[in-house]
Amino acid sequence: MDNKEMENNISGNEGELAEMEKQIRDAAPEIPESLKPENIEARLKALPESPENRSGERGSGGASSVRRFVYPLLAAASLFLVFGIGLFVGKSAPRRNPAGLNGAAQEAASVPGDRQQSDALPAEATEAAAGDASAADLSALEAENDALFADTSIPGKNYEKAYDLLAAYKESYSHDYVDNGYWIEDAIPEEEYLPAESFVMTEEAAADSFDAANGSFATGASAPADYAPASGGSMQNRQAATPSAAPKEGDYTDTNVRTEGVAEGDIVKTDGKYIYEYDERTERIRIYQIGKGDFEQVGSVNLFKDMDYGRELFISGDQLVILGGVEASRKEREKVCVALYDVTDRTKPKFMTSFMQDGYYHSARITDGILYTFSTYAVNLENIAKEMHSTYIPEAFGDLVPEDRVMVQEDSRNSSYFVITSFDLETGEEVDAKALLAGGDTLYVSTQSIFLADVVYDWNTWSYGTTTELVKLSYRKGKIRRAAEGTIPGYLKDQYSLDEYNGYLRLVCTYQDDYEDYNALYILDDELERVSVIRKLAEGETVRSVRFMGDTGYFVTFRQTDPLFSVDLSDPENPELLGYLKIPGFSAYLHPYDANHLLGIGYDTDGPSWEDEIKLSMFDVSDPSDVKEVCTKVLRGYYGASVLENSRAFMFDQERGVFGFSVSGEGWEDEYSEYVVFRFEENGEESAREALRGKGSFKRLLSYELPGDGDESAMDTRGMIAEDYLYIVKTGVGIASFNTSGYGLVKETMQ
Amino acid sequence: MEKERMNELVKQAAKKDSGSPAAFAALYEEVYRGLYKHALYALGNVQDAENACSDAVLDAYQGIGGLQEEGAFKAWIFRILTMKIKKRQAQLIAERERLSPGALEEYEGEAAADSAYGRTLDRDQLKPAFAVLSPEERNIVLLRAVGGFESDEIGDLLEINRNTVRSKYARALGKMREALKAE
Numbered sequence: 001m002d003n004k005e006m007e008n009n010i011s012g013n014e015g016e017l018a019e020m021e022k023q024i025r026d027a028a029p030e031i032p033e034s035l036k037p038e039n040i041e042a043r044l045k046a047l048p049e050s051p052e053n054r055s056g057e058r059g060s061g062g063a064s065s066v067r068r069f070v071y072p073l074l075a076a077a078s079l080f081l082v083f084g085i086g087l088f089v090g091k092s093a094p095r096r097n098p099a100g101l102n103g104a105a106q107e108a109a110s111v112p113g114d115r116q117q118s119d120a121l122p123a124e125a126t127e128a129a130a131g132d133a134s135a136a137d138l139s140a141l142e143a144e145n146d147a148l149f150a151d152t153s154i155p156g157k158n159y160e161k162a163y164d165l166l167a168a169y170k171e172s173y174s175h176d177y178v179d180n181g182y183w184i185e186d187a188i189p190e191e192e193y194l195p196a197e198s199f200v201m202t203e204e205a206a207a208d209s210f211d212a213a214n215g216s217f218a219t220g221a222s223a224p225a226d227y228a229p230a231s232g233g234s235m236q237n238r239q240a241a242t243p244s245a246a247p248k249e250g251d252y253t254d255t256n257v258r259t260e261g262v263a264e265g266d267i268v269k270t271d272g273k274y275i276y277e278y279d280e281r282t283e284r285i286r287i288y289q290i291g292k293g294d295f296e297q298v299g300s301v302n303l304f305k306d307m308d309y310g311r312e313l314f315i316s317g318d319q320l321v322i323l324g325g326v327e328a329s330r331k332e333r334e335k336v337c338v339a340l341y342d343v344t345d346r347t348k349p350k351f352m353t354s355f356m357q358d359g360y361y362h363s364a365r366i367t368d369g370i371l372y373t374f375s376t377y378a379v380n381l382e383n384i385a386k387e388m389h390s391t392y393i394p395e396a397f398g399d400l401v402p403e404d405r406v407m408v409q410e411d412s413r414n415s416s417y418f419v420i421t422s423f424d425l426e427t428g429e430e431v432d433a434k435a436l437l438a439g440g441d442t443l444y445v446s447t448q449s450i451f452l453a454d455v456v457y458d459w460n461t462w463s464y465g466t467t468t469e470l471v472k473l474s475y476r477k478g479k480i481r482r483a484a485e486g487t488i489p490g491y492l493k494d495q496y497s498l499d500e501y502n503g504y505l506r507l508v509c510t511y512q513d514d515y516e517d518y519n520a521l522y523i524l525d526d527e528l529e530r531v532s533v534i535r536k537l538a539e540g541e542t543v544r545s546v547r548f549m550g551d552t553g554y555f556v557t558f559r560q561t562d563p564l565f566s567v568d569l570s571d572p573e574n575p576e577l578l579g580y581l582k583i584p585g586f587s588a589y590l591h592p593y594d595a596n597h598l599l600g601i602g603y604d605t606d607g608p609s610w611e612d613e614i615k616l617s618m619f620d621v622s623d624p625s626d627v628k629e630v631c632t633k634v635l636r637g638y639y640g641a642s643v644l645e646n647s648r649a650f651m652f653d654q655e656r657g658v659f660g661f662s663v664s665g666e667g668w669e670d671e672y673s674e675y676v677v678f679r680f681e682e683n684g685e686e687s688a689r690e691a692l693r694g695k696g697s698f699k700r701l702l703s704y705e706l707p708g709d710g711d712e713s714a715m716d717t718r719g720m721i722a723e724d725y726l727y728i729v730k731t732g733v734g735i736a737s738f739n740t741s742g743y744g745l746v747k748e749t750m751q
Numbered sequence: 752m753e754k755e756r757m758n759e760l761v762k763q764a765a766k767k768d769s770g771s772p773a774a775f776a777a778l779y780e781e782v783y784r785g786l787y788k789h790a791l792y793a794l795g796n797v798q799d800a801e802n803a804c805s806d807a808v809l810d811a812y813q814g815i816g817g818l819q820e821e822g823a824f825k826a827w828i829f830r831i832l833t834m835k836i837k838k839r840q841a842q843l844i845a846e847r848e849r850l851s852p853g854a855l856e857e858y859e860g861e862a863a864a865d866s867a868y869g870r871t872l873d874r875d876q877l878k879p880a881f882a883v884l885s886p887e888e889r890n891i892v893l894l895r896a897v898g899g900f901e902s903d904e905i906g907d908l909l910e911i912n913r914n915t916v917r918s919k920y921a922r923a924l925g926k927m928r929e930a931l932k933a934e
Contacts (some may be wrong), residue, residue, distance in 0.1 A: 020924045020931075024792075024896040031787050032801050037806075040783075041776035044812055182925050381844070 044513060047617065064385040121527050145476060152481040153404035159393060160270040161408040162437055163386050170381040202482070252722035258495050259446050265312030265323055266648050268718040268729045274298075274346060276320060278313050279732035280716070285313060287346050293725040293737040295744030304339035309401070311361050314371070314542045316425055318344040319352075335395075336361045336375040338413055338423070353428055357421050358394035369426045370478040373449075376440055377417045396421050396433040398490040406481055408438045409471070414439050418452055422478035431478030438471055438636060440615055440700040442492050448498035449474050449483065453498070454490045466491050468509065470528055478513060486528025492543075496590075496647070499548035504531065504572045508555045519543055519557050525573045532573050538563065547590035547598065552624060554598060558586035558605075566624050569719050581627045585615050590645045591652060593680060596622035597630070599659070601643055601650075604634045614638045616698055618680050633698040635676070638665040642715050650718040651677075656740065658721070662706065662714035673714035677702040677743065702743040706730055707751055757781075761824055763817040775812050786832055792881045793836045794843075803839055807832040816836045829898045832898050833890065833908050840886040880927035887911075888923040895920055 033039060116572040246607035252272035257264045267274045273405070275288040277586065285300040303310050303324065310324035320341040328334040332544055338352040359377030377394040384392045393400050394417050401419070422431040439454035450473040454464050468491050472483040490511025492498065498507045503526040510519050519537040548554075551570040557563065563580035564587075584605075587600030598619040603612035614635040621626045635641075642649035643661040651660040660677035682696040705729070706714050717730040725746065726738045734750030763774035786807065790800035811828045818827055825899055879887055893901045902920070908915035 016928055017921060017924045021896050022929045024877065024892065024927075027792075028784070029791050032797065033783060034801060035787055036784060037776045037780040037803050040808055041772045044772035044775060047812075108832055135898060478753055648925060 035590070043658065045516075069076075071527050078538045082682075090302075110745060113254050120164070128287050129610055133259065148474075149476050149479040149481055152361055152479050152483055153675055154407050155404065157403070158406040158408055159389055159403045162406055163384065163392055165408055165437060166379055166381060166384055167386075168416060169413055170384070172413075215584075249463075253651055253720050253722075255648050256646070256652060258444065259272055261367060261447050262445055262649060263314060263316075265314050265321075265364050266718065267312060267716060267731050268720070268721075269313060270720045270727070271314045272316050272722045272724055274315075275720070275727060275729060275735070276313055277731050278322070280310065281732040283310060285320070285349075287320075287343065287349070288385060288424065289346065290722055290725070290727060290737075292723070293739055295727065295737060295747065295749075299343070299345075299347040299349055301351075302352065303342060306336065306354065306356075307339065312364065314364070314366050315343075316366055316371075318342060318367070319425055320349060321364075321366070321425070323361060323364050326356065334377075334724050335359055336373060338371070338373055338426075340425070348462070353423070355423065357395050357396040357419050357433070359417070359419050362418075362440065363443065366425070366443075367447065368477060372422045372429065372445070372475070372478075373421050373444060374440070374541045375419045375574060378421050379415045379417070379434075381415055393422070394435050395421050396435070399431045401433050401435040405432070405434050407434060407438075407471075409436075409438060409469075409485060412437050413456065416440075416455070420450070420473075422475070422480060424478055425622050428709070430481050432619070434480045436471060436473075438469070441468075442448075442495055442498070444495040444498040444500075448476065449507065450480070451498055451500070451502055453492050470505075472505070472526075472528055484526065484528040486524055488520075488522055488524075493546065493723065497543065497546045499553075499570075501548065501550065501574075506548055506553060506569055506572075508543055508546045508553070510557075516540060517542055517559075519555075521553065521555075521567055521575060523569070523575055525572075532575055534567070534575055534577055537565070537577075544586045544598070544602070545588050545590045547592065549592055552621075554590060554621075554638065556587045556590070556600070556602075562586050562605075564600075564627060564629075565621065566621070566627060568624070578624050579627065581619070583617065583627065583629050583632075585617070585632075587617055589647060589650070592649065593618065593659075594654075594657065596620060597680065599680070601641060601661075607634060610628055611639045614641045614644075616678065616694060618698070620695065630695045631697045633678075633679075633700075637667070638663040638674075640664040642717065646714060649715065649718060653721050656721070658740070660702070660719040662717040662719075664714055673708065673717075675702070675704045675706060675714070675717055675719055676700065677719065677726065702726070702738060704728055704736060704738075707733060757824060761815060763816055764812070764863065765803070765818070767816075772812075775815065776825055780810065781826055785897050786828065789829070789897045790832060790836060792877060792897075793889045793893055794839055795878070795881065799839055799843075803832060803835040807835050808837075826898075826904070828895070829900070830908060833894065836890065837886075837909075838889075844886070852887070877927075880930045883926050883930045884923050888919060891916055891920050892927070894925045 029237075032110075034043075055647070078448060086342065110230055131276045144571070175749040198289065230274060231343050236379040252270055255264055255266045255269065267278045269281070270290070273290065275290055277286045277288070278284075279286060283303040285301050288295045288299055289298045301320075304322060306326060307322070310322055312323050314321040314323075315661070319341045320337045322341070323337075324337055326332070326335040326337050328360035333496060335356045335358055337354060337356050340352045342350040357373060357375055358402055359375030362376055364371060364373045381422050392405060395401065396419055414437050416437075416439055418436045418438050421433045423429070424431050424619060436452065438452060439456075440452050441455045442451075442453040444451040444453075452467045452471045452473075454471075456469060465490075468488050470486045470488065474481045474483045488509055488511075490509040492509050497509065498504075498505060505524040505526075505528065506521070507524070508519065508521050510517055512518070513536075515694070517540055518535065519541065520533055520535045521537070522530060523532045532623070538557040538559070544556045544558045546553070546555040548569070553568075553569050553575075554565040555565055555566070562583045562585060565580045566578040568576040568578050585602055585604040587602035587727040591599045593599040598621050600617040600619065604615040604616055605612050607613050616633045616635070618630045618632070620630050641661055641663045649661055653659070656679070658677060662673055662675045664671065664673035666672070670701045678698050678700055681699050706717060708714070714730065716732070717728065718724060719728045721727075724740050726740055726743070728736045728738075728750075730750060734748065736748035736750050737746045738744060739746060760778050764778065783804075786804050787800060789805075790803045791797065793849065794800050794803060795897065810831050814831075818824065838898045870894045881888045881892075884892065887909065891905055894903075894908065900908070902916040903913040905911075905916045909916070911919075
């Protein structure tokens with residue numbers, strides 16, 4: 001029957017149509033196993049938690065093999081204290097240093113970084129007489145580095161490789177279900193080359209190892225020669241040098257960054273004399289002159305005309321860098337836009353130049369006068385055409401990224417690029433651009449390397465588990481070089497889970513084995529090859545916070561108990577679990593407070609409140625084999641803390657021992673937020689209860705109520721101390737200043 | 752499921768804590784049969800339907816924090832599924848176009864046995880009925896008959912005029928009936 005006839009027959013018979021409807025409604029096709037509720041539930045449970053990721057899924061045709069979901073498994077917080085028993089171990093076992101100066105065909109590129117890192121010790125320097133051959137070695141190294149970075153091009157037909165991979169990815173979507181058999185076991189050939197392996201730390205085992213630790217290590221020994229920094233200080237002093245806390249140059253607190261020496265952008269910045277604020281609501285950048293608690297707006301500038309929205313800013317000397325984006329339109333795709341202003345005259349910011357790169361803004365770093373900008377660009381698979389490179393190659397600085405700067409990994413299953421550009425702020429020149437066909441769930445930038453971690457979860461296989469693909473790039477003065485790739489099972493919580501030290505990469509991950517969660521600490525070498533591992537830690541729990549401090553590593557996992565684990569990392573080939581401390585609640589952010597103390601900010605999971613309240617914890621780590629919780633403080637009525645969503649929101653004044661951040665809470669009918677400032681006081685006696693605990697207490701110095709609806713931990717609020725005054729800035733709303741002697745209010749424009 | 756319970760579950764699922772998967776699964780249980788049926792008849796084969804449902808479920812789980820209206824879970828997840836289905840349909844059409852230019856007209860009118868639409872579902876009675884419909888017609892019929900959406904909602908989702916929805920719906924049902932009769 002042709003269409004015409006059909007048309008004629010259709011008009012009208014209501015009863016028959018209703019019957020048709022009923023037939024449709026009654027149909028009950030068999031539901032595939034995978035879609036049954038119990039299996040869906042199981043799959044959702046197995047999803048990794050991930051930080052907010054803006055890499056778009058556009059064009060990937062719903063291929064959800066790389067999806068990010070938030071799934072905080074509330075596991076007992078175990079805080080692993082890894083401390084530098086290395087002192088002792090270091091003496092006995094010669095350490096392999098891949099970045100040795102002795103002309104080994106290694107990545108010489110890593111060594112200068114070691115020299116710059118305050119917590120890294122160049123092995124050679126410690127063995128040779130101080131300063132003896134180092135000068136000559138250093139220049140030899142510089143020469144080697146120059147050679148290494150002279151040519152950072154990536155050989156091969158990369159455009160073609162990219163196209164082939166993207167086309168295959170797109171194709172795979174329309175095929176039948178294929179079990180790629182990507183099993184976790186295949187990815188971990190442990191028996192081959194993993195010398196160190198511990199097992200799950202049960203309570204009994206923990207107790208045993210504690211004893212073992214106490215028994216076999218002599219504590220209180222003075223630092224052996226090869227650990228002494230030039231000043232000849234002790235282990236304690238070394239620890240004091242390691243925190244990547246806000247360094248105080250001039251007399252102000254800078255943004256809390258992951259790596260000391262590598263600046264990160266933020267919505268509010270200060271250089272001690274001025275405060276620079278980006279107000280999202282009005283899209284204006286404001287400059288305030290500050291001094292003695294007084295503040296006055298002296299200059300402002302609207303968002304650069306080509307930018308649709310701003311994200312972060314930097315102040316670098318007399319240059320103001322604004323980073324934002326341009327929304328996609330019919331003609332153009334989404335781009336990141338960077339604009340530079342000359343603010344020598346703070347009252348008259350002068351636009352200098354701007355540049356763009358494809359994708360959504362991820363973040364940026366400034367180090368050594370070079371601005372590195374990161375973005376994620378999702379390819380629209382429906383549009384790709386082999387001859388039209390622009391359909392599958394991203395642009396940077398106005399042009400397609402050249403073929404020798406596109407990096408495509410074999411067997412990559414990605415439809416997004418991670419785009420990196422480097423720009424010399426001093427000369428105003430574009431230095432380099434690289435596009436990696438790789439996802440970027442976690443980005444960690446050390447003083448010499450860029451690490452990108454991509455979680456791969458292949459829905460096609462139904463196997464439980466995720467794997468993380470790591471890509472390492474070396475960078476130097478703006479030039480970016482492909483260095484190494486590797487994989488680890490499971491996933492990483494955030495950039496604090498990785499740490500480069502002496503050329504090694506230490507990391508803590510959570511992975512699944514036989515449907516259960518475990519955690520592992522890996523040490524990889526400079527080629528991302530596995531050196532050692534401690535596996536099967538804290539069964540059923542997931543990592544909540546990590547902090548590496550030189551030869552010591554601390555991490556918290558959480559499910560039911562709350563162990564704080566400590567690991568000795570001084571011998572990369574033999575990391576050692578030193579012990580664990582059980583405490584209620586868990587820390588989601590760890591910060592070295594001083595040589596003997598580690599601050600934890602997290603949640604009180606054992607509290608009476610229906611929602612976990614924010615909790616502060618101070619740990620005494622002077623003796624890593626016997627970590628103690630000195631004191632805690634629960635911020636009653638507060639359930640959110642800005643620092644737990646964005647570590648840059650944390651203010652830390654190391655000299656004063658003062659820290660601050662904003663918190664938020666909600667009652668029956670209202671929401672509220674505050675900026676709180678604390679100091680840890682040893683042997684304090686704030687109350688009888690505190691005194692009973694002994695050893696110290698948290699003293700609340702300030703509780704400043706923030707206006708507004710308590711918008712989710714007041715994410716747009718930052719605190720900074722400049723020349724003895726504290727300034728609290730809530731972007732687009734106002735500023736409040738306080739003296740740091742009694743924290744009395746000096747001036748406020750907020751309320 | 753009463754509205755209150757549903758709202759509770761949505762809140763719980765949005766929290767993204769250890770209780771979230773179970774809460775979401777409870778919500779999912781209310782709609783999953785309809786979701787699959789919809790995808791199956793819209794796309795014509797098990798693999799595509801499974802993929803589409805899987806993707807939609809993950810998207811829904813991820814985005815449930817943004818679910819504004821109370822009690823709108825079902826409509827919302829169907830919306831997501833429809834997007835997935837439309838995308839897939841477009842891909843299949845594009846694929847067919849590339850393989851044999853001009854196949855689009857053919858495709859609109861009947862199922863091509865060799866296309867993805869023609870695979871599987873041998874024993875299903877409704878398959879031949881859906882096979883005579885265009886992708887858009889299928890979407891309309893399924894959203895109305897299976898999803899229970901109103902014509903203006905369907906109009907929004909498929910970006911067509913709501914009066915067109917009504918007339919297309921009637922004609923599509925008619926076509927299906929005729930196709931079944933002809934069997």
